[in-house]
Amino acid sequence: MFIGAMANKTYGSYDHEELIKRAKHCVCKRCGGPLTNSLIIYDIYGGVGEELYCPHCQKQEFGVEKEIYDMAEYYVENFQFNYFYDMEENDVNFELNVAKVADMMSWILKNLNLLDDNGLKDNKPDYEYYLRRRRKNK
Numbered sequence: 001m002f003i004g005a006m007a008n009k010t011y012g013s014y015d016h017e018e019l020i021k022r023a024k025h026c027v028c029k030r031c032g033g034p035l036t037n038s039l040i041i042y043d044i045y046g047g048v049g050e051e052l053y054c055p056h057c058q059k060q061e062f063g064v065e066k067e068i069y070d071m072a073e074y075y076v077e078n079f080q081f082n083y084f085y086d087m088e089e090n091d092v093n094f095e096l097n098v099a100k101v102a103d104m105m106s107w108i109l110k111n112l113n114l115l116d117d118n119g120l121k122d123n124k125p126d127y128e129y130y131l132r133r134r135r136k137n138k
């Protein structure tokens with residue numbers, strides 16, 4: 001995989017301007033670091049795309065909202081959350097758990113209509129859909 005400096009063009013499925021905008025309000029969901037736009041060559045046959053990338057983790061990363069990362073980190077640290085129970089408890093395990101919780105928080109906020117492509121919104125949730133789908137006997 002080759003990572004190069006990004007030219008001002010559109011590659012792959014994401015619009016260049018959308019990725020630039022997203023990189024401004026999102027961070028890496030594993031380390032919390034800033035993201036950059038990078039040109040990624042997927043294969044030797046010319047598959048190429050522009051993706052967000054974490055220089056610290058050296059991996060392709062779509063990112064999460066900074067606020068969500070901070071909350072996820074707090075949650076894992078203070079509630080002893082461990083999704084990867086068969087893994088040794090170390091920094092990698094902690095980062096993976098923060099990423100897992102950040103994904104869950106993002107999913108919840110998105111489905112409560114409190115999060116969209118522009119980041120967190122400031123309006124009341126409409127979660128009637130989930131209230132109707134709760135398990136019976138509640």
Ligand SMILES: [Zn+2]
Pocket residue numbers: 028029030031032033054055056057058061
């Ligand atoms: Zn990272």
